[in-house]
Amino acid sequence: MKHTILLFFLLLLFIGCNELPLGEDELNVRGDFNVQEVVLERDNSLTEFNRYFTVGTSRNLMIGKNNEYESRILLDFSFPDTSYSGLDEIKLILKRNIIFDRDTVEFSVHLLSGSFDESTANWYQRTSNEWWDSAGGDFTLDSLCLVTAVHDSIVIHFNYNELEAIQAAEGIILVPQDTGFVYFNARESGVYPEFIIVKNDDETSFTLEGDCSIITGPEPFYIENWIGSGFPLRNYVKFHFDPILQDKKAIYAELTFAVTQGFAYRDTIEVGVRQLLEPFDDFNTSIGPYIALDQYDRDDTLISLDIVKHIQHLIDHPDSNFGVFVILAPENYDIARLRIQDQSHTLKVGYIDPPDER
Amino acid sequence: MSVIIILLTSASLFSIDGLGQDMSVFQKPYLYIGKYARIEFVVRPEWTMLYTDGDVRSIFWSNPFHFFLTAPVYRGFGVGVGNQERYNQNVDVFLENDDLQLHMTSRGGVEEVFGTIGYRTKLGEIVIQGSYLFGKSSETWNYLIQNYNLVDTLLYSYTGHIFCTGIYSKYLYVYYETFGSLDMTKSSMDTSFTLPNRIGAGVHTMFANGRISAGYEYSWWEPQYDFKNVHRFQLEYDQKKYSIGYTYKPWYLERVQEHGLDVSYKVPLPNLGTMRVHLELAYRETDNVQEFLIAPQIELSIRELFARRRK
Numbered sequence: 001m002k003h004t005i006l007l008f009f010l011l012l013l014f015i016g017c018n019e020l021p022l023g024e025d026e027l028n029v030r031g032d033f034n035v036q037e038v039v040l041e042r043d044n045s046l047t048e049f050n051r052y053f054t055v056g057t058s059r060n061l062m063i064g065k066n067n068e069y070e071s072r073i074l075l076d077f078s079f080p081d082t083s084y085s086g087l088d089e090i091k092l093i094l095k096r097n098i099i100f101d102r103d104t105v106e107f108s109v110h111l112l113s114g115s116f117d118e119s120t121a122n123w124y125q126r127t128s129n130e131w132w133d134s135a136g137g138d139f140t141l142d143s144l145c146l147v148t149a150v151h152d153s154i155v156i157h158f159n160y161n162e163l164e165a166i167q168a169a170e171g172i173i174l175v176p177q178d179t180g181f182v183y184f185n186a187r188e189s190g191v192y193p194e195f196i197i198v199k200n201d202d203e204t205s206f207t208l209e210g211d212c213s214i215i216t217g218p219e220p221f222y223i224e225n226w227i228g229s230g231f232p233l234r235n236y237v238k239f240h241f242d243p244i245l246q247d248k249k250a251i252y253a254e255l256t257f258a259v260t261q262g263f264a265y266r267d268t269i270e271v272g273v274r275q276l277l278e279p280f281d282d283f284n285t286s287i288g289p290y291i292a293l294d295q296y297d298r299d300d301t302l303i304s305l306d307i308v309k310h311i312q313h314l315i316d317h318p319d320s321n322f323g324v325f326v327i328l329a330p331e332n333y334d335i336a337r338l339r340i341q342d343q344s345h346t347l348k349v350g351y352i353d354p355p356d357e358r
Numbered sequence: 359m360s361v362i363i364i365l366l367t368s369a370s371l372f373s374i375d376g377l378g379q380d381m382s383v384f385q386k387p388y389l390y391i392g393k394y395a396r397i398e399f400v401v402r403p404e405w406t407m408l409y410t411d412g413d414v415r416s417i418f419w420s421n422p423f424h425f426f427l428t429a430p431v432y433r434g435f436g437v438g439v440g441n442q443e444r445y446n447q448n449v450d451v452f453l454e455n456d457d458l459q460l461h462m463t464s465r466g467g468v469e470e471v472f473g474t475i476g477y478r479t480k481l482g483e484i485v486i487q488g489s490y491l492f493g494k495s496s497e498t499w500n501y502l503i504q505n506y507n508l509v510d511t512l513l514y515s516y517t518g519h520i521f522c523t524g525i526y527s528k529y530l531y532v533y534y535e536t537f538g539s540l541d542m543t544k545s546s547m548d549t550s551f552t553l554p555n556r557i558g559a560g561v562h563t564m565f566a567n568g569r570i571s572a573g574y575e576y577s578w579w580e581p582q583y584d585f586k587n588v589h590r591f592q593l594e595y596d597q598k599k600y601s602i603g604y605t606y607k608p609w610y611l612e613r614v615q616e617h618g619l620d621v622s623y624k625v626p627l628p629n630l631g632t633m634r635v636h637l638e639l640a641y642r643e644t645d646n647v648q649e650f651l652i653a654p655q656i657e658l659s660i661r662e663l664f665a666r667r668r669k
Binding site: 024025026027029030033034035249250251252306308350352354355357358 | 371372374375376377447451452453454455456457458460462497499501503504506508510512514542544545546644646647
């Protein structure tokens with residue numbers, strides 16, 4: 001008898017503890033939970049770029065060029081103020097980031113005549129308030145050597161004279177000589193570019209003071225729709241807020257657009273959306289954190305992102321419809337670009353009436 | 359002095375509406391002043407089973423302790439303090455509507471802390487009770503549609519008060535609850551409720567080696583509320599070891615009916631006291647769904663131990 005009672009209660013506890021929608025009609029006393037959908041009308045879309053963007057904190061060092069982009073690498077090592085003799089080997093080692101496709105790229109190594117700050121250097125500036133005399137860096141016209149990036153590790157050998165010149169210079173710059181791109185690991189990745197001397201089988205590695213890429217790229221007409229990284233292109237898009245959404249609860253907000261062309265050197269790309277916090281002005285208009293971020297195959301022709309946070313924000317604050325930036329993320333990670341088909345932005349919002357409070 | 363530990367509980371799908379399930383139905387204010395102090399602790403686990411069109415869903419709940427302390431004071435006067443749940447807002451329900459899956463859970467409700475003063479005369483016991491009401495509840499609305507998920511939370515907090523008075527005599531009792539007010543704070547706007555007035559009366563007498571009692575309760579809301587004024591009835595038979603009671607207690611929500619059955623068995627515990635095992639069964643229904651409640655309860659009394667020490 002005791003066991004029967006115990007078994008009965010155990011059955012009550014474990015059997016039927018499921019998620020069947022029983023009693024769902026009772027929920028109707030708190031509201032109508034039929035999902036409605038509305039497609040918002042696009043107000044405007046355009047592209048902004050920033051030619052002064054810095055990629056010094058990138059995990060990658062990018063070198064290469066094509067008919068629109070060019071990226072160079074700046075390196076600065078700290079050498080003790082001594083002269084060397086009896087060295088067996090003087091070499092610079094760069095390790096390729098293998099997640100990227102690689103081209104066979106020839107580049108030249110030059111001495112920098114102006115110092116740089118890796119966190120603020122770009123194609124036009126060597127520091128936040130100092131400009132290169134020549135866009136793309138100030139360096140000696142004669143190169144120390146020509147190198148072809150073929151393998152996963154690039155080893156560049158120097159002689160005594162070149163070592164002394166490098167010690168005396170403000171750093172070195174790697175300049176691509178033909179088309180294609182190669183990605184090396186920057187020190188932010190944990191795999192450092194190394195400048196090493198070898199004497200009697202003993203290796204001495206010099207401290208890396210700074211490494212970064214400087215990039216120039218295309219500056220599209222503003223009414224075209226692009227997203228890009230490396231040389232960043234942000235696609236601004238704004239939709240009219242439909243008053244039907246007032247006091248509603250947005251369940252999803254599917255922003256979609258078609259991609260017509262582009263290039264990237266990795267298999268997957270990340271596309272994100274950040275909300276403008278103030279009326280649109282330019283590339284540097286204040287924006288919030290990512291409200292949507294997702295990965296796509298680089299060959300995808302249709303991108304879809306859920307920006308329900310943006311719509312719910314508009315429902316709560318209808319006066320703050322400043323639009324969003326669509327971004328190829330992270331913007332400093334690599335060089336990539338996608339063209340968005342004009343007029344292809346759509347925003348489909350699913351919503352319900354919020355539950356009535358008690 | 360006696361110590362009674364009772365294990366009990368409650369929750370209902372229908373608590374989604376209004377203020378939730380009214381837990382004060384047939385809660386009488388009397389102290390039953392005797393020679394000894396008495397203390398009760400209450401915990402009630404509960405299985406609620408929903409049934410509709412051959413499908414069954416069961417939910418397990420457990421509520422926190424409630425306690426009740428009464429003590430004789432001086433020349434027939436007694437005092438009591440305790441707490442109980444006034445409105446229970448625990449809910450767990452799923453909805454499937456086309457592509458939308460909605461899971462709504464609610465936890466919390468309105469608690470009551472009360473103080474009672476009683477006076478025992480030759481005719482019976484007269485009591486006055488004042489209660490402070492407080493509590494919080496949170497509702498989580500979890501929407502899932504296609505691959506999109508959204509969670510929304512509604513929070514409520516409550517404060518209020520209510521008063522009750524009553525007379526309990528050898529053959530009948532009467533109680534009346536009034537001046538109830540409850541302030542609800544929520545995200546949109548605050549609301550004040552005037553709680554329903556409640557009057558109850560009953561008779562009881564010895565019958566067939568036991569005691570039989572019949573009770574009636576009527577509660578009514580002010581006209582501005584869309585709640586129902588309800589008549590409730592109760593019939594109990596209590597022997598030395600066994601008791602059984604039936605209660606008809608429709609809710610203040612228009613569509614909800616409830617029938618309850620409570621049976622108990624008292625087990626003597628030598629040199630300690632007694633243990634009473636209850637089993638509360640209830641059947642609730644609307645036009646669409648039926649709900650079965652099973653709530654076991656254990657009551658432990660060590661009154662005899664204390665009584666022996668006082669000798």
